[in-house]
Amino acid sequence: MKILFLGDIVGRPGRHAIRDLLADVIAGNNIDLVLANGENAAGGFGISKAVAEELFSYGIAALTLGNHTWDNKSIIEIIDEEKRIIRPLNYNSDVPGRGWTLLKWKTHNIALINFIGQVFMNGNNSPFDIFDQYIEEIKKNVEIIIIDFHGEATGEKLAFAHYVDGKVSAVLGTHTHVQTSDNRILPKGTAYITDLGMCGACDSILGMEVESVIKRFKTQIPERYKIKNDGFYKLEGAIIEIDEETGSTQCINKIRIYNK
Ligand SMILES: [Fe+2]
Numbered sequence: 001m002k003i004l005f006l007g008d009i010v011g012r013p014g015r016h017a018i019r020d021l022l023a024d025v026i027a028g029n030n031i032d033l034v035l036a037n038g039e040n041a042a043g044g045f046g047i048s049k050a051v052a053e054e055l056f057s058y059g060i061a062a063l064t065l066g067n068h069t070w071d072n073k074s075i076i077e078i079i080d081e082e083k084r085i086i087r088p089l090n091y092n093s094d095v096p097g098r099g100w101t102l103l104k105w106k107t108h109n110i111a112l113i114n115f116i117g118q119v120f121m122n123g124n125n126s127p128f129d130i131f132d133q134y135i136e137e138i139k140k141n142v143e144i145i146i147i148d149f150h151g152e153a154t155g156e157k158l159a160f161a162h163y164v165d166g167k168v169s170a171v172l173g174t175h176t177h178v179q180t181s182d183n184r185i186l187p188k189g190t191a192y193i194t195d196l197g198m199c200g201a202c203d204s205i206l207g208m209e210v211e212s213v214i215k216r217f218k219t220q221i222p223e224r225y226k227i228k229n230d231g232f233y234k235l236e237g238a239i240i241e242i243d244e245e246t247g248s249t250q251c252i253n254k255i256r257i258y259n260k
């Protein structure tokens, strides 16, 4: 089967990239399942019920989150019931929501897990220890395991991917919004990319208006970034091809599509 995983969806331009470009990518590549990171989908900060429903309507099956999980407080009202939205598994155990979810494709079970890093990211539990705690439970009756590792540090993402190599189908990095070119199959068969990139405005800084970001760096005065919205956007992610009987991954190709 073929799974397309999209990098962080940033604001309305990111959602419009999905709305306008996803159908052709699905049809042109025979995609069976689409997953995405939605932590910036609502105005750049978090996700709401309406925004999630919009993304599901475009064909996304499930959404992962990250350090912006709680930016839009309305998520707390739905995250316990909505099985298609997950937050990092290595948050503390009394945090609302779930860190992994089960998806179905034909007769196959797919587990989607979300982890967040500890390097340059505050106060999260060890993704290594939490993986070890949960993996036996998660892999019951599951052929395919896909991990979104939401992290800042490339070394941490690589270390985690090698730690779980051979035990999961893919470790796909998110959070930096900058797509890396290191997509490959690791020695024991797990597909890997350090960062999938983003779906959002092209002439921007990580999806935000250039001027507002420069001003903040120059003045050091906290000010909310503004979403860049000039009608020029892109869709970025990776397509992984998996043997659904064994869960082993045959290839991983990154994609980047512009709307003009
Ligand atoms: Fe993030």
Ligand SMILES: [Fe+2]
Pocket (backbone or CB within 6 Å): 008, 039, 040, 066, 175, 176, 177
């Ligand atoms: Fe992000």
